[in-house]
Amino acid sequence: MDKSKLNEEEIQLWYKWKGSFHNIFGRVIKEMSDHTGLSEGDYGVLDRLDLLGNGSLRQQELTESMDWDKSRLSHHLTRMEKRKLVMRKPLDTDRGVQVIITPIGKSALNDARPIVSMAIRKHFLDHLTAQDVESITKLADRTKKGSSSIL
Secondary structure (H helix, E strand, O other): OOOOOOOHHHHHHHHHHHHHHHHHHHHHHHHHHHHHOOOHHHHHHHHHHHHHHOOEEEHHHHHHHHOOOHHHHHHHHHHHHHOOOEEEEEOOOOOOEEEEEOHHHHHHHHHHHHHHHHHHHHHOHHHOOHHHHHHHHHHHHHHOOOOOOOO
16 A cells, blocks of 8 residues: 555545544634634634633743744734723843733633633533544544644
8 A cells, every 4th residue: 555645435534534624623722713703823822822822821832832933923912902902011030022812802712712611512522422522532543643722
């Protein structure tokens, strides 16, 4: 078997897997955005600040957890600061910057979480059997490599 090429069945499996993920993820993000006005990136930043940093993370840590480059995150944080969702504060001890969720950002996150949960349930979890959950869990564990994706 030539490992450098995919056969038709493998190609179709890949496109089904990828398409299914994008379809479900897109519906979850659309419902969240329609109900809250938050983008996928907004939610990702706010969620990580809350879950990984108890409301605050160094900008470099946030960059790494988002798997974004520094410039992309910096521009996104600027837009979020204008909407008063986050604030940035230089650290006294070194050249780093602390990103802090604001009360407005925390409220937006709290409003979004039940919508995201319901959308995930509606578009994904409600379609799975117990055996599906077990299979997906095993597959995810086997193929996972350093991913820190929250949403």
